Amino acid sequence: MAAGVWFRKCLRLHDNEPLAKAAASGLDVIPFFILDPHFDKSRVGVNRFNFLLQSLQDLDQQLRSRKSRLLVFRGQPEQVLAELFSGKAPLRLSAVFWEADTEPYARARDARVLAMAKEAGVQAEQFSGHTLLDIDATIWKPGFKPPISMKSIQAIVNAAGPFRAPLDVPKIPPLKVEGHQVPAISELYDDEPTSQGFPGGETEALARLQRVCSDAEYVRCFEKPKTASTGRPGCPWEPSTTGLSPYLKFGCLSVRTAWYAIDRCIRGKSHSQPPQSLHGQLLFREMFYLLGAAVPNFDRNEGNTMCKVIPWGDDEHLLAAWEAGKTGYPFIDALMRQLKQTGFMHHLGRHAVACFLTRGDLWQHWTAGRDVFDRLLLDADWALNNGNWLWLAGVAPFSAPYFRIYDPCPGPKSSLNAEQTGEFVKHYVPELKNMPAKYLYKPWTAPLAEQKKAGCVIGQDYPQPIVDHQRAREENLAKFKAALDSKGGVLPAKFGGAKGDPGPMSTSAYTSGKGGKGAGRKGGKRHEVPEAEASDSRKIRRWGKKLDDTLAGG
């Protein structure tokens, strides 16, 4: 008899509780993954699927170096597991362990598997591990309220106490079974993966974490809104952030391991704070996981207390141009082509293209953009992706005010932090590679002679702007306001989920009150140590400059 370890996310050996439990059971251990036909080409782009297969390869290699291996089965999970529950040795399971997954598809599937296991007399157990918090335990606690701000998620996390330390890799009994290899991507997809810089797997995940944390000052001073949407100077395809998100999505990296590695860098020294710090990023991840699990219909427009209903348009032509990176707005197009080509986009880039598709310019439904991201992003994660689209469409209570619309042609003062030499745009939109920098974000303003000289005539070699931004912006602001005024944007919030009525939740946008960016926020009583804060921002500025120099030099 054997204990199965069902890998789904959690594609790692470190800090893997199901694996530790199986290894401690005294039974043989069968590590396996099931390639579920549900996740087909319509749902998963070739780059993410390749990332998954690389992660499985890495897992297999690591297990083999420990005299075990990974078995990859294909088919519907319920069917495969039914066979493993009733099959012949050595592939018959008397126990199976996995990491809990709170996404709706996984939840329904796992409930069926738990029932099957009970029926078959197989011990089945799942362990919380993908998040810092035990999501289900948290949302069922009396008095739980869905967090919609950094303060509220911090309160929840603080109340939960310190997270357990990451677990060591257990001693795994040897396994000798033939077949069930990790397939090659060419067996499953016709097109070739095109991603760069993000090889899947735990080995790379830990190496990347190591690289990030070897620069403790970078970790201490990290402020997300100050990182560049257009990558690193000189190599715009490299993220200006840590690039750890795909590894967290698949659990190649344990979030606890990441949390404590960051903690070691910042402990005892002055450091940036949530929400902008690296810990803040992980806290947002927790917040969206809680919302995804606690809010019914979190991925929908209707029946979703976190979503104001806005009469979005439905124009296939606009959506297709956006997805293809052919809107005629070079910054938007470069970002969308980066997404398609590499599977990665900086968070602020996601702000720019999501705002452009929805309330900013094209007035298309946020779920349409959500689906494109869900397919193409290496780090596409159901709760985070939905949460971010709700945020950016301006329909969630945690959204920025709807009238804060990003300029799709960001200048040097824009909070999108887009570099001004145009190297990012030129890299992903090669039609524009000879366009002078001063016209790069608005090439239609270049005189025809300049366009010809650059070999890029607008309307021929590169599209005209698909909409007039100033006009679209004003029209959309008016439509959004009208929808709010008519109360069409407010739902009665009367659909209780399986859990108790979470209570009427906010469904409106907010404004920041008077003052521009950051104005009027200093000097409040929240900032008890203004000196430390000032020294932090000095450090951060110094650091930013140093980073720029280093990267420019290298």
Place this chain on the structure above:
DNA sequence: GGATCCGTTGTAGCT
């Protein structure tokens, strides 16, 4: 119960 503060990340235009 009313007032006040606050919310990761807008932009243009002015001084």
Place this chain on the structure above:
DNA sequence: AAGCTACAACGGATC
């Protein structure tokens, strides 16, 4: 050059 204002004006938390 950095800092202010206009734009339009929500709702949760706290006092």
